Amino acid sequence: MSQSDVIDLQSLQTMAKVFGSLLYFPLTDSNNQTLIQALSQDVALADSDIQAWCNTVQSELPDSLNQDFFLLFEGGEVMLAPPWGSVYTDKEEVIFGDSTVAYRQFLRQHDIELDTGMREPEDQIGLMLFAVSQLIEQQQDIDTVKALFAEHLLTWCYRYFELVQEHARTKSYQQLASLVSQWCEAVQELLELTPKAMKLYR
Template identity: 70%
Template sequence: MTEQNGIDLDSLQTMAKVLGSLFYFPLTDENNQSLIKAMAADSTEQESAFSDWCQTVNSELKDTLNQDFFLLFEGGEIMVAPPWGSVYLDREEVIFGDSTVAYRQFLREHGIELDTGMREPEDQFGLMLFAVSQFLEQKAELEVVKNLFSDHLLPWCYRYLELVQEHALSKSYKELADLAGQWCEAVQEVLSIEPKPLKLYR
């Protein structure tokens, strides 16, 4: 177990990676199905909420989950819960806004390259959690991880997760957004992070 100031960094890294996957790929994706199967079998107290959530996912039709993924993460003409930070932090509510550029610069300064093979904003919620996981995996300074949360993720993610809960058609995504919000609050408390007070436009 890797600990720093009494904080279990291995657990933090694992959960960032798991939530990153669940918010970036469809729940019906093969990797996510493997994760869900593993979490469902984990009966430890810490993971019990996720174990219950896995039962919810398994009780819903794949078509319902895929439809929800399209609605929430790809969208048609209207995005009801955009997963990109700059949509919330930019006055024009655009992707690739100034906050995306600042976050991209932050990643570069600290040696993280997120290449998904697609031209997409790095400030997608799931991708940002992957970055958290990557920093922890590479044993980056804890202050860097805290800065990612305080300056780039926490200022907008609670509003985003509220919108996911509000607009999701499936219980799976409603509950997942709730669990992710609880996890972010726990990280904020454990690491003593004060989110930057940035104005939200959505």
């Protein structure tokens, strides 16, 4: 493995962890607030889209961000942009569908544990990005990382990001969905991935 590959993997691991946190916990969560503050002050990110996004988050009311998080990630009567993969890949649009089961087996096979203390589907978008970070942190073979993206995440995430951009009420979540979607496209190109073809029901 060349030095450039190592640097790319380190960057991939860091960004997967960052975006995982931003898409799993509320933006108003204290850890995310610390993260956003650090990103906004990172000289290496000066004038970047990420820093522009940080400014957007800091300009919006916490109550508005929390309300958006509830609607997008926890759900009112209708979930307009469900954050779980099987809702998109299962004909019945259910959580804990067949794709969740397949993904769970993949995680077990590679000794990845995502213990959140709750009984929730492992194919939540933020948790999947945490899994990417863990795989790289454990120095798993790059082919394993590629398999997670191509067979489990990229199969549905672009549609999910479209729905978040369409239905989010705050610019923070609209822009976050766009940022992570663009990052996924960059990863797909970098790792030369062809996502597994799956019919989507959303």
